[in-house]
Amino acid sequence: MNVAPVTPPRPVDVAAVFPQLAPLARTATRLHPRPGAPTWHDSSIGGPLLWPAEEPWPHCEEPHVVDGINPARSPADLRLERRIFAASHGRDLTPEERETLERIRPPRTYPVRLAVQSYDGPIAMLPVAQLYVRDVPDLSPPEGKDLLQVLWCPFDHPIMPRTLLFWRSAAAVTDILDTPPEPPAVQFDGYLPEPCVLEPEQITEYPDHLELSEELQEQLKQWSVPQEAAEEDMDPDTYYDCVLSNAPGWKVGGWPAWDSTDPSPQPCSECGTGMEVLMTVATFEEGDDAGNSWSPYPHPGAGPYPGHRGYNATGIQIGSGYRQHLFLCPANPEHPHIELMT
Secondary structure (H helix, E strand, O other), X not given: OOOOOEOOOOOOOHHHHOHHHHHHOEEEEEOOOEEOOOOOOOOEEOOOOOOEOOOOXXXXXXXXXXXXXXXXXXXXXXXHHHHHHHHOOOOOOOHHHHXXXXXXXXXXXXXXXXXXXXXXXXXXXXXXXXXXXXXXXXXXXXXXXXXXXXXXXXXXXXXXXXXXXXXXXXXXOOOEOOOOOOOOOEOOHHXXXXXXXXXOEEEEEXXXXXXXXXXXXXXXXXXXXXXXXXXXXXXXXXXXXXXHHXXXXXXXXXXXXXOOOOOOOOEOOXXXXXXXXXXXXXXXXXXXXXXXXXXXXXXXXXXXXXXXXXXOOOOOOEOOXXXXXXXXXXXXXXXXXXXXXX
């Protein structure tokens, strides 16, 4: 029986200890992507989009140049490589499999001197996510819309994929595009999503400590010292962020994490309203806390749901293991969004 994953309760109700946090609480929907075969009518990561046949498929018109170190590869080759590794798990590769893998990734000679790859003309974008409002309660679509579709160009622009958002009414799509175009190449393996079904779960989050007042930051730090003493290998400076503030992994809404950069105001380019996180595209489903306290469980006593630090059902990797936050204007979700890597 398939039991929906549930995030364990936080070890402490931090808003009860620090009432200043209560007004800052936000809900977030953890998506919990798992390998599967989603259809057009499912919420998914990397699955098929409910795309109108009469609507042009989006292409990226910007330049696409790859350095001479990491050669770009076709989506077909990457999928074939993944299938071979999955099928050969626990056994030796066959001669045919080895030959295919060497074709996909020819042995390198050192020093590496590869030709710079340049792709002329528009590049078809790849489906990243399809989210129905019925499944993801933290989506706030424009009036009359009930579906969000996220696509990206599988090349850096300049340090992460460029994304496009489409809001639409699912009922208005009657003739579906069944075979969308694909890009000739993907710059990095981690820019090709694996099809995943979702098991959404709504939780409550609080801001990263860097978004709090200096006084509250210091109070949290001092309070965390005895709290972290019960947690193996946990630093009091990171206890609040890792265990109590916001969840790791793919999610909609909530608060951003600021691991690699400091927070900064993100005003809407159209109206100046402060933008909020629409969606987090994550490399990892788990955080940095020693006990993996965010790891969801199917049901009590059943053991951890697949989701350890290295678990990556989507195949996505942002940078060296970061997150890509998509920020949206809360006043008008159709205003231009922005992307930040954190």
